[in-house]
Amino acid sequence: MKYVLPFLLLLFISIANPAAAVLPDEIMSDPALEQRARAISRQLRCLVCQGEDIDESAAGLARDLRLLVRERLRAGDGDAEVLAFIQARYGDYVLMKPPVKPATYLLWSTPALVLLGGLLILFRRLRFKPAEGG
Amino acid sequence: MKRHILALLPLLFFIVLVALFTAPLLRGTDPSRIESAMIGKPAPDFVLPGVLEHERPFERADLLRQDFALVNFFASWCVPCQAEQPVLTRISDEEGIVIYGVNYKDNRDDAVKWLKQHGNPFTATGYDNAGRVSIDWGVYGVPETYVVNRGGMILYRHVGPLTWQDYNAVIKPLLRKG
Numbered sequence: 001m002k003y004v005l006p007f008l009l010l011l012f013i014s015i016a017n018p019a020a021a022v023l024p025d026e027i028m029s030d031p032a033l034e035q036r037a038r039a040i041s042r043q044l045r046c047l048v049c050q051g052e053d054i055d056e057s058a059a060g061l062a063r064d065l066r067l068l069v070r071e072r073l074r075a076g077d078g079d080a081e082v083l084a085f086i087q088a089r090y091g092d093y094v095l096m097k098p099p100v101k102p103a104t105y106l107l108w109s110t111p112a113l114v115l116l117g118g119l120l121i122l123f124r125r126l127r128f129k130p131a132e133g134g
Numbered sequence: 135m136k137r138h139i140l141a142l143l144p145l146l147f148f149i150v151l152v153a154l155f156t157a158p159l160l161r162g163t164d165p166s167r168i169e170s171a172m173i174g175k176p177a178p179d180f181v182l183p184g185v186l187e188h189e190r191p192f193e194r195a196d197l198l199r200q201d202f203a204l205v206n207f208f209a210s211w212c213v214p215c216q217a218e219q220p221v222l223t224r225i226s227d228e229e230g231i232v233i234y235g236v237n238y239k240d241n242r243d244d245a246v247k248w249l250k251q252h253g254n255p256f257t258a259t260g261y262d263n264a265g266r267v268s269i270d271w272g273v274y275g276v277p278e279t280y281v282v283n284r285g286g287m288i289l290y291r292h293v294g295p296l297t298w299q300d301y302n303a304v305i306k307p308l309l310r311k312g
Contacts, residue, residue, distance in 0.1 A: 047168060047274035060239065061274055064265050089272040091171030 021058045028070055037070045040082050044069070045094050053096050170272050170280075170291040177205075177286050178270035182260025185237050185245050192234060192260035197282045202289075202309045204233040205280040206256070206296075207268055209240045210248035212276045218295040219252040225301055226255035231309070235259040238268050238276050281308055 020038070028034040041055035046062040054062040054069075065086065072082045086094055098104050158165060172178075181193040197203055206222060208215040225231050235256035237245045242261060249259075262268050271280065272291075281290040290308055292300060 050166060061265075061269075064269060068266075068269060087171070089171060089269060090274065091169065091272070093168050 020055055021062065022055065022066060023063070026063070026066055026070065028074070033070070033073050036079060037066070037073055040069050040073075040079055041066055043083060043096050044086055045096050047090060047094060167293040168274065170288070172272045172280075172288045173291065175288055177280075177282050177288055178267070180260070180267040180270065182236065182262055182267055185235070185242065185249065185259040185261045186254075187246075189259060192236070192258040194286065196234060196258055197286050198284060200232045201284050202231065203257075203282050204231060204305070205236060205271075205282060206233055207236045207238050207271070207273050207276050207278045207280075209238045209276045210244040211240065212238075214295040215277045216252055218277050218297075219255070221296055221298050221301065223253045223255040224298065229301075229306075232257045236268060236271075237261050238273065239263065239265045279305075281305055 022038070022041075028037060038055060042053050044054045044065060046052045046054045046057035046059055046065075048059040048061050049057050052062075054065045068086070069082055072085055077085065083095065092099055098107060100108055177194060177197055179194050181191050183189075183191050197205070204222075204225070206218075208218075222233055226233050233255050235254075235258075237259060240261075240263070242263070245261070249256075260267070265273075271278075271288075275293070277295055279292040279296050280288055282288055290305065292305070296305075
């Protein structure tokens, strides 16, 4: 019985999908292009709401950018070109994933540094206190 | 002894975090105001129909007619824009700065009425109903004000309503420097 609640919670979390804000009139007739548009949209930040990507944001600017992404795809742009097109106007911040460059080296290396630090602490503990607790 | 120092680590970590988060607050920088990617770049190419009936189109070539121009993005549905309009009028009247207005995603009749009601300091206006030209400028909300030099280069962007203090502290020195 005591497992029911956690189980339900996990179930809900697993079936919960981030809601997309794409409106029917935005969807492209070519499903392959539409799929690419959705994937690109998920990589672009909504600058109005800032925590959301443009695929899930209901803001007007997000809709305009979704339409622009589709317009560029229809014109034959590659995925990287579309991203670069938006980035040229709105800067790195519009990318959900910050680009790797000198200013973000620390940001990108933090997980590895933390892992390394943890391993180091663990290693020292195991080495220098073998008798403790045993 | 070593253990005591280790016990202090979380506190130290906390203090560093607090300092990190408080500093921008004290400095008064608003993290939701994003630095423009267009600064130092040429203004995008555009031609927009004028908002008012008798107006000619507003286009990029207009930006090259004076040493400096402000390009203000506004809308009749934008409340902060109302607060800003007297400031723009003052900058135009007292400082003799040429200001262009781009009407962002608006209804034309509403925009015309709004300009009549709140004043029209704009040398020319552009009607950007689709918001497409504004996207080329990197606009992500109204009001936004851009400073452009005679070469058509974007020097600065102000996000949010421009105050007289903002103008004097940031924009005016920029115009003097060139």
